[in-house]
Amino acid sequence: MAAPKPNAAAREAATAARLADLVLPRGGFTAAARAEAIARVRAMGLPGRRDEYWRWTDPAALNAAHPEGAAAFRVDRPIFEGRDKVRLVFVDGVFDAAASDDPALAGAEIALLSGAEGLDIHWAKALYGTLEAASHDPVPRPLAALNTAAAGEGVLISVSGRPARPLHISYRQSSEMSDVMLHHVIRLEPGAELTLLETGTPGARGNVVTEVDIGAGARFHHIRPQGRAFDRVLVTHLFARLAEGALMKSFTLTANGRLTRNEAVIRIAGDGAVAHVAGAALGDGKDAPFLHDDTVFVDHGAVGCESRQVFKKVLKNGAQGVFQGKILVRSGAQKTDGYQISQALLLDDDSQFLAKPELEIYADDVKCSHGSTTGAIDETALFYLRSRGVPRSEATALLVLSFLADAIAEIEDPELAEAVTGRLEDWLARRTG
Amino acid sequence: MLKIQNLHVKLEDEDKPILKGVDLTVEPGRVHAIMGPNGSGKSTLSYVLSGRGGYEVTAGSATLDGADLLAMEPEDRAAAGLFLAFQYPVEIPGVGNMTFLRTALNAQRKARGEEEVSAGDFLKLVREKAKTLKIDAEMLKRPVNVGFSGGEKKRNEILQMAVLEPAMCILDETDSGLDVDAMRLVADGVNALRAPDRGFLVITHYQRLLDHIRPDVVHIMAQGRIVRTGGPELALEVEKNGYGDILAETA
Numbered sequence: 001m002a003a004p005k006p007n008a009a010a011r012e013a014a015t016a017a018r019l020a021d022l023v024l025p026r027g028g029f030t031a032a033a034r035a036e037a038i039a040r041v042r043a044m045g046l047p048g049r050r051d052e053y054w055r056w057t058d059p060a061a062l063n064a065a066h067p068e069g070a071a072a073f074r075v076d077r078p079i080f081e082g083r084d085k086v087r088l089v090f091v092d093g094v095f096d097a098a099a100s101d102d103p104a105l106a107g108a109e110i111a112l113l114s115g116a117e118g119l120d121i122h123w124a125k126a127l128y129g130t131l132e133a134a135s136h137d138p139v140p141r142p143l144a145a146l147n148t149a150a151a152g153e154g155v156l157i158s159v160s161g162r163p164a165r166p167l168h169i170s171y172r173q174s175s176e177m178s179d180v181m182l183h184h185v186i187r188l189e190p191g192a193e194l195t196l197l198e199t200g201t202p203g204a205r206g207n208v209v210t211e212v213d214i215g216a217g218a219r220f221h222h223i224r225p226q227g228r229a230f231d232r233v234l235v236t237h238l239f240a241r242l243a244e245g246a247l248m249k250s251f252t253l254t255a256n257g258r259l260t261r262n263e264a265v266i267r268i269a270g271d272g273a274v275a276h277v278a279g280a281a282l283g284d285g286k287d288a289p290f291l292h293d294d295t296v297f298v299d300h301g302a303v304g305c306e307s308r309q310v311f312k313k314v315l316k317n318g319a320q321g322v323f324q325g326k327i328l329v330r331s332g333a334q335k336t337d338g339y340q341i342s343q344a345l346l347l348d349d350d351s352q353f354l355a356k357p358e359l360e361i362y363a364d365d366v367k368c369s370h371g372s373t374t375g376a377i378d379e380t381a382l383f384y385l386r387s388r389g390v391p392r393s394e395a396t397a398l399l400v401l402s403f404l405a406d407a408i409a410e411i412e413d414p415e416l417a418e419a420v421t422g423r424l425e426d427w428l429a430r431r432t433g
Numbered sequence: 434m435l436k437i438q439n440l441h442v443k444l445e446d447e448d449k450p451i452l453k454g455v456d457l458t459v460e461p462g463r464v465h466a467i468m469g470p471n472g473s474g475k476s477t478l479s480y481v482l483s484g485r486g487g488y489e490v491t492a493g494s495a496t497l498d499g500a501d502l503l504a505m506e507p508e509d510r511a512a513a514g515l516f517l518a519f520q521y522p523v524e525i526p527g528v529g530n531m532t533f534l535r536t537a538l539n540a541q542r543k544a545r546g547e548e549e550v551s552a553g554d555f556l557k558l559v560r561e562k563a564k565t566l567k568i569d570a571e572m573l574k575r576p577v578n579v580g581f582s583g584g585e586k587k588r589n590e591i592l593q594m595a596v597l598e599p600a601m602c603i604l605d606e607t608d609s610g611l612d613v614d615a616m617r618l619v620a621d622g623v624n625a626l627r628a629p630d631r632g633f634l635v636i637t638h639y640q641r642l643l644d645h646i647r648p649d650v651v652h653i654m655a656q657g658r659i660v661r662t663g664g665p666e667l668a669l670e671v672e673k674n675g676y677g678d679i680l681a682e683t684a
Contacts, residue, residue, distance in 0.1 A: 379486065384523040385533075387483050388593060389511035389541035398528050398536065405527020405576075 011045040014063060018046060018146075021065040025152045028117030033129035037148035040133065044140040053139055056322045056354045057293045061233045061259055062143055067205030070231035070258070072173040079225050080168065080197055080419050087168040092203050093153055093180030096172075107163030108194065113154035113183060124156045127185050131211040131239035135265045139297065144237040144263070147209040151183035154209075159186075159218075162193040166221075166416075171200035173229055178203035184210040188218035190243070195413065196220070201227020206234040214246040216270060222250035223416055225423060226260065230288035233259040238277075244270030244302070251411050253420055254281040254292055255427045261293040268333075271303045278310040278410035280424070283319030284431050285351070290315075293322035294342070300333040300363075309340040312407045314400050315351035316431070323355040323372070331362040338368035345403045346376055347396075347432070397428035434632040435459040435482075435601050440493035442474075442481050451477045453657035454493065459601065459632040466635045466643055468668060469654035470676045475636045476520060478654075479605040483517040484510050497601055511537075512544035514600030518590040518607050525577040530589070533577045534559060534596055541597060562595040566622045584615030591622035602626070603634045608642035620645030640672035655680050 019041065027034045047059040061068060086106040089099040095112055103110040111121060129148040135141055155169060169184070180203030188194055192215065202208055214220050226234065234257060240248055254260050266275045275298060283290030298307045313321035323342035344353030355372040377399055385395035401424060408424075411417040435458065442452040452474050459465045469475050481488050482495055484507035495502045502510055525533065539549040550558070563573060566588050578586050587607055594602055604623070608616055623633070623646050635646055643651070643665065651667040652659045655676070660683040661667065671679065 378523075381523045381525055383485050383507060384519065384525075385537075386507035387485075387511055387517055387519075388533075388537035388597065389508050389544065390537050391508045391540060391544075392506070394536065394540060395508075398533070399525070402525050402527040402576075408527075 007048070007050065008045075011048055015042060015045045018063060018065055022150050024150055025117070029120055029125040030113075030117060030128050034149045036133065037129055037145045040136065040145040041142050041149060044136065044142040044145065046142055053295060053324055057259070057261055057291060059143070061205070062207070062235050062261070067177060067179045067203075067233065068231075069176045070173075070204040070229050070233070071176055073201060073227060073229040073256070079199055079423050080416065082419070083166065083415060085166045085168040085197065087170050088155060089170045089172060090153070090182065090202065091172045092175050092178035093182060095153065105165075106167050107161060107165070108167065109158040111156045113156060114152060116156055121156060123158055123187050124185050127187060127211055127213055128183070131213070131241055131265070131267070132209060132237065134267070135239055141237060141263060141265070143207060143235050144209050144239075147181050147183055147207050147237070151181040151209065154183040154185065157184070157186045157194070158189070159192040159194045160189040166195035166197050168197040168199070171198075171202040171227060173201040173203055173227065173232070176204055179205045181207045182209070184208070186210065186212040186220075188212070188214045188220055190215040191217045193219040194221070196222050197416075198222070198224040199227075201229045201232050202234065204229070204232055206232065206236075208234070208236045210236070210238050212238070212240040212248070214240060214242045214248055216243040217245040218243070219246070220248040221412060222248070223411055223420070224251065225253040225420065226257065228256040230256050231258045233257070235261045236263065238262075238264045240265070240275065241267045241269055242273035242275055245272045246270060247274045249276040249410055249412060250278070251407070251420070252279040253423065254279065255423070256283075256288070256290065257292070258289050259291050261295065263295045264297070266296075266298045266307065268298070268300050268302055268305045268307065272305060273302060274306045276308040276310070276410050278407045279312070280404045280407040281313040281321065282424070282427050282431070283313065283315050283321065283351075285316065285318035290319040291322070292320070294325070296325040298327050298338065300327070300329040300336045300338065302333055304335040305333065306337040307339070308410075309342070310407045310410055311342045312404050313344045313353060314347065314403065315344055315353060316347035318350045320351070321353040323353070323357070325356070325370070326358040326360065327368055327370070329361040329363050329366050329368065333363045334365040336363060336366040336368065338366065340370040341406070342372045343403070344374045345400060346374060393432050396432045397425070400428055400432065401425070434461045435495070435497055435634065437495045438493055440478075440481070440495060441491045442477060442488050443491055445487050445489050450491070451657055452481070455657070455659060457652065457659060459634055461632055462629040463649045464627065464633040464635060464646060465650045465652065466637060466648035466668065467652045467654050467659075468637060468640070468671055470680075471638070473654045474657040475654055476605055479517055479603050479636055482603060483507060483515060508540065509544065511597070511599070512541045516594050516597060516599035516602045518587075518594060518602065518604040520606040520609060522578050522586040522590055524579045526579050528577050530573050530575060530577050531559065534593060537593070538596060559592075559596060563592055565625060566592050566595070567618060568592055583610035584612065584618070587611060587615065587619050588622065591619055595622065595626060600630065601632045601634070603636070605636045606638060607635070608637055608639065616642060617645060640668045643668045653679055655683070
């Protein structure tokens with residue numbers, strides 16, 4: 001066998017070093033899945049700048065054996081305070097029972113990964129690592145496999161009915177050096193409905209995987225305002241599988257963060273399913289570098305399904321935005337309606353947005369469109385607002401909200417959408433003055 | 434009230450002059466109309482007065498109640514009492530009409546050192562003004578001008594004027610794109626705002642709007658200057674004979 005190329009050798013060495021340094025959970029029902037995930041990480045190697053989907057985002061801080069450290073955000077005020085919900089709190093990745101509500105109130109079957117390892121939760125065993133494992137073709141996602149192997153905590157959620165209150169997973173960072181891996185597994189039985197709120201900074205460095213299996217006719221709403229610690233680095237993977245007539249709507253709000261890579265891999269497996277993934281990112285490079293990367297893969301494998309990707313970024317002072325979005329329509333996935341838009345609003349000349357929209361279609365009766373734009377504030381609209389007496393900074397803020405409106409519209413619940421808008425307004429009031 | 438003296442304006446990026454010495458004074462309580470052929474500089478005058486970018490004043494002055502308009506930011510001109518009803522009102526998706534109006538009103542009040550209007554009082558105020566302009570609640574809830582017909586957009590401009598209660602109103606080709614019924618609605622809205630302490634400058638290409646908004650003074654503008662000033666009969670003359678005769682006379 002030929003000696004590996006220098007690049008491959010370096011990757012292999014880095015991967016081996018990272019794995020050697022990991023403290024792997026002993027595992028109970030997940031033991032087999034973890035062993036397989038380790039093998040996947042070894043085979044794929046950690047990501048590198050030469051990989052096609054990492055050219056614009058440097059994974060070094062995610063690959064490193066230890067986090068570089070990040071101060072916790074000064075005032076990460078609660079965002080959905082007015083809403084009655086069932087809250088599970090994780091401080092630096094550790095479940096805080098005292099700060100949490102009783103999971104029994106959630107109207108769903110809920111267990112912690114750490115506490116369930118010794119139990120035989122057959123549905124979780126069947127799901128843990130499965131959607132992740134199926135996600136690497138054609139693009140490897142080694143950081144997700146690393147998470148499956150090493151995550152020590154997470155929430156296992158099985159929903160059969162329609163709980164009245166949203167489930168809220170609330171992350172808090174207290175240590176400047178916390179290195180957190182969480183792996184959530186969610187199953188929605190046919191006809192079930194769940195609203196999941198996910199807020200805050202998991203840790204100085206975070207790697208969060210969520211696997212969601214959405215049964216026939218079930219509905220999954222996901223609203224995720226990510227933590228605002230300036231120097232935190234974070235990679236997330238949302239893996240979803242949709243059965244017939246299922247619906248998912250996931251919205252992510254990101255303000256601040258030295259590095260955020262949000263990947264979504266959506267497998268539309270049942271006819272008539274609907275999947276929407278949206279995001280609004282606000283980056284100001286003034287206080288700390290800001291790089292925000294949305295990497296989305298929507299895989300249409302059934303008839304008459306709809307997918308919609310709406311990603312918006314507002315960038316200033318050298319902030320960087322990356323969007324890599326792909327719609328794959330497999331042969332036989334007729335009547336697919338696929339839509340993708342990625343847009344950046346640059347508030348100055350220093351910021352940058354890089355976008356790679358991709359369509360790959362093997363069916364002949366489909367409607368797919370994609371678009372990507374990069375622009376500045378519309379001077380005509382700005383003048384219109386100012387001519388009515390609105391000062392420049394407030395007018396700019398209104399136009400930024402206007403720009404983000406299509407993404408926020410992906411949140412179905414008006415009260416939650418309003419809370420997200422409120423947070424945006426706060427950010428804009430501080431940043432557009 | 435509005436006093437324009439020897440105003441010379443060119444585009445920032447070009448040396449071609451657009452306004453070549455405009456003199457005009459609008460007294461409180463009076464409605465002045467500016468008519469003129471396309472390209473005469475009518476719209477430029479409205480933009481320069483309200484502070485749109487892209488123009489350079491090379492000579493002359495414009496004041497509102499003695500305050501130097503040309504030295505002020507657009508928002509400060511608005512707070513000082515100037516209002517421009519746009520020829521092409523701008524669509525702003527995602528920003529509700531009510532939010533926009535309330536933000537504008539309170540920003541102006543704040544700039545003048547007045548109390549902000551409460552949500553309840555504001556709602557009452559807008560509903561009352563909207564009723565006379567036949568603007569329904571649904572239209573108020575929609576994003577600013579998005580999906581509005583031409584007539585709805587112009588009515589919305591007049592609604593803003595009614596709510597903001599400016600001292601000096603400039604209407605830039607408010608009649609363009611309106612059918613007869615819509616024009617009557619808009620004109621009724623403007624007429625309802627006529628007051629002894631408020632001045633109007635109505636810019637229009639055609640005489641027909643002036644059948645509904647009766648001007649006290651009519652100016653004819655051509656090639657960047659006001660070439661003739663007269664009473665309402667001047668508008669009728671334009672209607673009958675076109676601009677040709679007047680321009681030939683003054684050439």
